[in-house]
Amino acid sequence: MLNFSRFRRAPLLSAILALVANATRNDVQVLVLGGGVAGVIAARSLHQQGINDFKIIEARDELGGRMHSFTFGAPGNQVVLELGCNWIQGTQEGDGPANPILTLAQKHNLSAVPSDYYGSMTTFDYTGQVDYLDVFNSAIDAYTNLTVLAGARVSNSQVDTTARTGYSLIGAKPKTPQEKAAEYYQFDWEYAQTPEESSLIASSWGNNFTYDTDDGGFSADNLMSIDQRGFKHLIQAEAAEFLTPEQVVLNATVKSIKYSNSGVAVTLVNGTTVTADYVITTFSLGVLQNDDVEFDPPLPDWKVEAVQSMTMATYTKIFLQFPHDFWFDTQFALYADKERGRYPVWQGMDLEGFLPGSGVVFVTVTGDYSERIEALEDSQVQDEVVGVLQAMYPNITIPAPTAFHFPRWFSDPLYRGSYSNWPSSFFVGHHTNLRATVKERLWFTGEAMSEKYFGFLHGAYFEGEATGNSVAQCIKNNGCAGLSHTDQIRNAGPYDL
Numbered sequence: 001m002l003n004f005s006r007f008r009r010a011p012l013l014s015a016i017l018a019l020v021a022n023a024t025r026n027d028v029q030v031l032v033l034g035g036g037v038a039g040v041i042a043a044r045s046l047h048q049q050g051i052n053d054f055k056i057i058e059a060r061d062e063l064g065g066r067m068h069s070f071t072f073g074a075p076g077n078q079v080v081l082e083l084g085c086n087w088i089q090g091t092q093e094g095d096g097p098a099n100p101i102l103t104l105a106q107k108h109n110l111s112a113v114p115s116d117y118y119g120s121m122t123t124f125d126y127t128g129q130v131d132y133l134d135v136f137n138s139a140i141d142a143y144t145n146l147t148v149l150a151g152a153r154v155s156n157s158q159v160d161t162t163a164r165t166g167y168s169l170i171g172a173k174p175k176t177p178q179e180k181a182a183e184y185y186q187f188d189w190e191y192a193q194t195p196e197e198s199s200l201i202a203s204s205w206g207n208n209f210t211y212d213t214d215d216g217g218f219s220a221d222n223l224m225s226i227d228q229r230g231f232k233h234l235i236q237a238e239a240a241e242f243l244t245p246e247q248v249v250l251n252a253t254v255k256s257i258k259y260s261n262s263g264v265a266v267t268l269v270n271g272t273t274v275t276a277d278y279v280i281t282t283f284s285l286g287v288l289q290n291d292d293v294e295f296d297p298p299l300p301d302w303k304v305e306a307v308q309s310m311t312m313a314t315y316t317k318i319f320l321q322f323p324h325d326f327w328f329d330t331q332f333a334l335y336a337d338k339e340r341g342r343y344p345v346w347q348g349m350d351l352e353g354f355l356p357g358s359g360v361v362f363v364t365v366t367g368d369y370s371e372r373i374e375a376l377e378d379s380q381v382q383d384e385v386v387g388v389l390q391a392m393y394p395n396i397t398i399p400a401p402t403a404f405h406f407p408r409w410f411s412d413p414l415y416r417g418s419y420s421n422w423p424s425s426f427f428v429g430h431h432t433n434l435r436a437t438v439k440e441r442l443w444f445t446g447e448a449m450s451e452k453y454f455g456f457l458h459g460a461y462f463e464g465e466a467t468g469n470s471v472a473q474c475i476k477n478n479g480c481a482g483l484s485h486t487d488q489i490r491n492a493g494p495y496d497l
């Protein structure tokens with residue numbers, strides 16, 4: 001059994017409280033389910049508010065969640081790379097607001113370098129290296145114009161549309177493989193879904209709140225972790241500052257959550273049940289959507305509709321190592337295939353300032369293409385990727401990779417995708433309901449619950465912080481109603497803050 005020794009009140013007071021409540025004592029005050037950024041920061045908020053009677057329950061064997069590094073490469077030439085998040089997106093300008101992930105990175109001395117998304121690019125298509133930087137730059141302008149259109153629609157209280165409709169309204173209609181690849185780099189590579197699948201307003205707002213200092217954003221910069229302790233070091237080091245070993249239960253997968261107005265009982269796959277006054281779930285949107293964790297009673301209709309109306313997207317990095325570096329010497333390369341989204345964005349790590357000598361290059365795919373390759377054998381994906389490199393370098397015989405790997409985020413029952421994306425059919429009321437508390441005891445937090453920063457690390461951070469503080473207040477006030485919901489969503493307006 002778990003050793004859930006609980007902080008005790010004075011025995012007499014305790015007995016009186018128990019009589020008043022007419023209930024048996026729960027094992028702990030709060031269970032935090034999931035030990036990613038949201039879970040660790042929620043726990044830190046509880047701790048800062050003087051609530052230490054909690055436990056984090058995490059399925060994996062370490063904290064970090066989607067901050068997930070791995071060791072890659074042939075024996076004798078291995079490097080630590082990131083399967084999940086890799087960038088601090090938006091940093092800080094002057095003494096403006098700082099991305100809290102940047103603050104953690106500085107505090108824990110993370111090794112990270114600026115990525116030049118727009119100024120260090122080589123362009124290719126299926127015939128080899130071809131300069132279409134003019135097309136590339138025009139797609140950057142089109143994207144800016146898209147966010148301006150979105151802002152104007154908000155000012156006019158006009159309804160949301162898809163980002164594809166938005167692109168069409170500003171006259172950006174990519175037709176050639178090069179134009180489509182350039183648009184992909186601006187849009188899909190960030191949202192991990194197509195413009196058709198994404199909200200015009202929410203995508204633009206998401207961009208501005210992170211990158212545009214005029215809109216309260218941090219900065220336009222992206223810092224890439226190359227820390228050989230892994231990007232996760234920053235959250236693990238932060239956790240080590242306040243968590244005791246008893247407060248963290250690793251290798252423990254939650255199977256079901258039974259809840260009522262008086263408390264919760266969480267059952268692990270090994271059959272152990274833990275009870276608590278409150279539970280904070282940090283499961284990814286994909287986990288909630290796919291019934292990987294069972295709720296008893298089933299979640300109310302308004303919660304189910306909210307969960308199913310947001311989208312879990314997938315972003316997949318495919319890593320290759322070669323005996324030597326034969327590719328572009330810019331940070332990025334764009335490959336325009338006849339099929340949009342086929343192995344489009346390439347990054348070389350074998351660069352001064354990054355991981356020189358590593359022989360590593362990787363390519364990213366997203367959305368449906370990620371789902372497609374997850375269903376293939378590794379060897380099939382490797383053959384396709386090497387085939388694309390061969391098309392990019394027709395005059396070189398591409399050597400056999402010395403190492404190859406990609407993660408299957410979409411199939412992983414602990415994630416079911418990489419991060420959330422806001423579709424045009426997701427309304428502000430849905431968003432309220434996604435975050436809302438169920439039966440005063442069941443709280444939802446994590447990246448997908450962030451209105452301004454869904455999809456980002458800092459979204460997970462801010463949500464975890466807010467939820468931890470709310471639950472602490474609730475405990476101090478001997479209960480609370482929690483975040484309210486709307487029974488039925490009737491408004492189709494754009495989301496307002």
Ligand SMILES: Cc1cc2nc3c(=O)[nH]c(=O)nc-3n(C[C@H](O)[C@H](O)[C@H](O)COP(=O)(O)OP(=O)(O)OC[C@H]3O[C@@H](n4cnc5c(N)ncnc54)[C@H](O)[C@@H]3O)c2cc1C
Nearest residue numbers: 034036037038059065066085086087254418446447457460
């Ligand atoms: C490939 C990829 C690239 C990304 N790139 C970036 C980037 O560059 N910059 C950026 O800001 N963001 C990026 N993100 C998004 C960022 O990683 C997430 O927003 C953030 O890590 C989410 O944190 P979280 O705490 O909300 O969720 P999670 O990290 O998913 O935490 C939830 C935890 O719950 C655990 N769990 C799940 N099911 C169970 C269960 N049944 N029982 C017990 N535990 C369970 C999981 O193991 C996990 O640890 C990326 C994500 C991915 C996957």
Ligand SMILES: *[C@@H]1O[C@H](CO)[C@@H](O)[C@H](O)[C@H]1NC(C)=O
Nearest residue numbers: 001002249251252270271272
């Ligand atoms: C189940 O896992 C928990 C958490 O690791 C552990 O404390 C408990 O002893 C396990 N129970 C059984 C029956 O194995």
Ligand SMILES: *[C@@H]1O[C@H](CO)[C@@H](O)[C@H](O)[C@H]1NC(C)=O
Nearest residue numbers: 060061062248249250251252
């Ligand atoms: C978790 O499981 C892994 C692998 O199964 C094991 O190596 C590790 O010691 C376990 N950790 C804990 C804290 O139980």
Ligand SMILES: *[C@@H]1O[C@H](CO)[C@@H](O)[C@H](O)[C@H]1NC(C)=O
Nearest residue numbers: 107108109110111112227228
């Ligand atoms: C911080 O990291 C750098 C290298 O990345 C190292 O030289 C330095 O000693 C580190 N400082 C501390 C305080 O750990």
Ligand SMILES: *[C@@H]1O[C@H](CO)[C@@H](O)[C@H](O)[C@H]1NC(C)=O
Nearest residue numbers: 138139141142145170171172
């Ligand atoms: C963006 O808008 C500006 C100003 O209206 C216009 O001149 C430019 O052609 C537009 N660019 C694209 C690519 O849509």
Ligand SMILES: *[C@@H]1O[C@H](CO)[C@@H](O)[C@H](O)[C@H]1NC(C)=O
Nearest residue numbers: 147148150151204205208214
């Ligand atoms: C995004 O920022 C641009 C440029 O600052 C601004 O014109 C636009 O209105 C903003 N869009 C939204 C949706 O806030």
Ligand SMILES: *[C@@H]1O[C@H](CO)[C@@H](O)[C@H](O)[C@H]1NC(C)=O
Nearest residue numbers: 127128129392393394395396
């Ligand atoms: C490949 O070789 C052909 C013939 O020598 C040459 O015309 C062409 O420019 C080369 N292509 C590249 C990408 O180097």
